[in-house]
Amino acid sequence: MMTSPTTPPPEKPSSLTYGAPRSPSISKIWADIIKEEDIFIEERNEWVAYHRDLYPNKNEFFVERCSWETKFNEDHLQPLYKMRCDVAKGISDFWHTAMIANKMLQHDKEALYLLNDIKSRRTSNLKGFELKFTFDTPNPYFKNNFLTKTYELAGDNESISLKAIGKEIDWCPSKNLSQTVTGKSRESFFNFFDTVTYHNRLSFDEEADELKGKIPMDYVIGTIFRDKIIPHAISWYKFSEEDDSDGSDGSDM
Numbered sequence: 001m002m003t004s005p006t007t008p009p010p011e012k013p014s015s016l017t018y019g020a021p022r023s024p025s026i027s028k029i030w031a032d033i034i035k036e037e038d039i040f041i042e043e044r045n046e047w048v049a050y051h052r053d054l055y056p057n058k059n060e061f062f063v064e065r066c067s068w069e070t071k072f073n074e075d076h077l078q079p080l081y082k083m084r085c086d087v088a089k090g091i092s093d094f095w096h097t098a099m100i101a102n103k104m105l106q107h108d109k110e111a112l113y114l115l116n117d118i119k120s121r122r123t124s125n126l127k128g129f130e131l132k133f134t135f136d137t138p139n140p141y142f143k144n145n146f147l148t149k150t151y152e153l154a155g156d157n158e159s160i161s162l163k164a165i166g167k168e169i170d171w172c173p174s175k176n177l178s179q180t181v182t183g184k185s186r187e188s189f190f191n192f193f194d195t196v197t198y199h200n201r202l203s204f205d206e207e208a209d210e211l212k213g214k215i216p217m218d219y220v221i222g223t224i225f226r227d228k229i230i231p232h233a234i235s236w237y238k239f240s241e242e243d244d245s246d247g248s249d250g251s252d253m
Helices: 026-054 058-088 094-101 189-193 217-229 233-244
Strands: 115-122 129-135 146-154 160-166 196-205 210-213
Touching (some): 129 217, 160 217, 217 233
Antiparallel strands (some): 146 160, 160 196
16 A cells, blocks of 8 residues: 555664664774784885886975875874774773873873874974874863974974974963972973974984984974874773783882
8 A cells, every 4th residue: 555645754763773883992993003004004115116216306206205195194094093083082091091001101190081182294394293182171271172292394404403382281270280389390291382492403314204313302202102102092002901900010029
């Protein structure tokens, strides 16, 4: 029998009946990241082998290689990082634990529990990079939704100037974690966002894509975030979990 035009269509199955789509597990996301990183290395080597002779100018080759790497990152890794971010929102200490496991810091725990993502990107001249730390809101410690640290590398490759630019933190009253209650400076992760100009003798190797010379520790920490913590945060988090659950009290046997 045909349905009358005035009869409402059958109801769609309720999501309560069938269940909402399940998010991928954090272990599955990590496995996919590792897989894409392996593909990246293989395809990057192929790209370099094919294109090196097409760009005899070293700077032009560097620019084109960076462009290819950025596109691969956007197409293959960023979607996985987005999934990781979504899953990690349900783990209050995810980023803090990943940073602790990398022996980065052990301070400001409560504020860092509000950290929900870290991203990196190259600066416009491709030699420097920016780190972006996004925090949950409301935040009882500072009013910024995110904090950035930008490493600007300027000048000829043989003589590079380095400036580390941190976003100013808009602290809530009496919540400045980089100061004591009497206003004296104290050790804090958030000192990382200070702005500093360095006068070290530095150069930039486009082939290796790295800074050379007497490199400031501030810059080294930035590269640890960029190259280790951001891409491998799940591994650091899981490593720390396993380390905490092994029953060791740290004493000598």
